[in-house]
Amino acid sequence: MMNIDLSGKNAVVTGSTRGIGRAIAEAFARSGARVAVVGRDQQRADEAAAAIGGNAKGFAADVSDTASVSKLVDEVEKAFGSIDILVNNAGITRDNLVMRLKDEDWDAVQNANLRGAFAAIRAVSRGMMKKRAGRIINVASTMRSRGTTRMILMMMERGLMGLDLSRRQRRLMLGPRKGERRWRSIGIGRQERRGR
Secondary structure: OOOOOOOOOEEEEOOOOOHHHHHHHHHHHHOOOEEEEEEOOHHHHHHHHHHHOOOOEEEEOOOOOHHHHHHHHHHHHHHHOOOOEEEEOOOOOOOOOHHHOOHHHHHHHHHHHHHHHHHHHHHHHHHHHHHOOOEEEEOOEOHHHHOOOOHHHHHHHHHHHHOOOOHHHHHHHHOOOOOOOOOOOEOOOOOOOOOO
């Protein structure tokens, strides 16, 4: 296991009350970061933060609601002082064959997986630009590159990758940094069936 010193860093991990998000939050906490554990339910977020320990703190937010995401970022900045790392991990799936896909399912996935990530990136960018430093990590499924008969997940994941800022944009916003862009695929289940 690679050891990274994140002492003095503040991280927000959406969808981190369980699954991959929880594992990310735990790894950040072990590395010394103060972690905002984010879930839709405040009690579950508090319980997860307590189990993680360290400087973890629970926050509730509905990532499909841009106002809720903006409020989340404001609350974390008030509690922590600033945000150094954002992990967009929250997501849901409502996969089905395209002819059976309902409008409300399409909208639900788009709002949670794409709008939520966009809203979080937009909200944290102001603080990161002021400091000319910050890291944004988008977690997505490997299904986007392999394809599937159930199209909604693949399409949304490709959209999420499109939210990644180009190297030039990052350099303009935050200043040049060595090794600033890395791509990783996670080959295990991205989320539980009804979301996280």
